[in-house]
Amino acid sequence: MKNKKIFFYVCTLLVVLFSINLYNHKTDKVQVKIEKSNKFTEDEINSAITIVKKNFKFQGCELTDIWYSEKKSEALTKAYLKNGGGYEKGIKEDNVIVLLSNFNVNSSGGDGSFEPNSTQSNWSWTLIRDNKKGRWSVVGSGYN
Secondary structure (H helix, E strand, O other): OHHHHHHHHHHHHHHHHHHHHHHHHHHOOOEEEEOOOOOOOHHHHHHHHHHHHHHOOOOOEEEEEEEEOHHHHHHHHHHHHHHOOHHHHOOOHHHEEEEEEEEEEOOOOOOOOOOOOOEEEEEEEEEEOOOOOOOOEEEEEEEO
């Protein structure tokens, strides 16, 4: 009985480690570019990038590039605050960041919603936080 429990725990551990390795493989080769920002520190931007990497779960797709452009982020932030629900939620502009990304889609079209064997470019990720020290969370993504 004791051997069966040990075997079960070892198998469970191997599955968890394999899953972590598989997840990391999808985002460990991502090219990251951060332009100079007057609004956010590099740590704040990197924190948002980490959240996007963790939330990138498009089946059959691989994230290749992610970047922060203050000019593009500001324009998309204003659109979110005006039309995307940010205004109704009382979100302040300093607590919204928009990142952009590219990702490759496999031959199956990912989950079927993307063109097979394609690259999706300028995919935006809108993230918000409660306050300056709060944790970012993704509230939307899509073409911009």
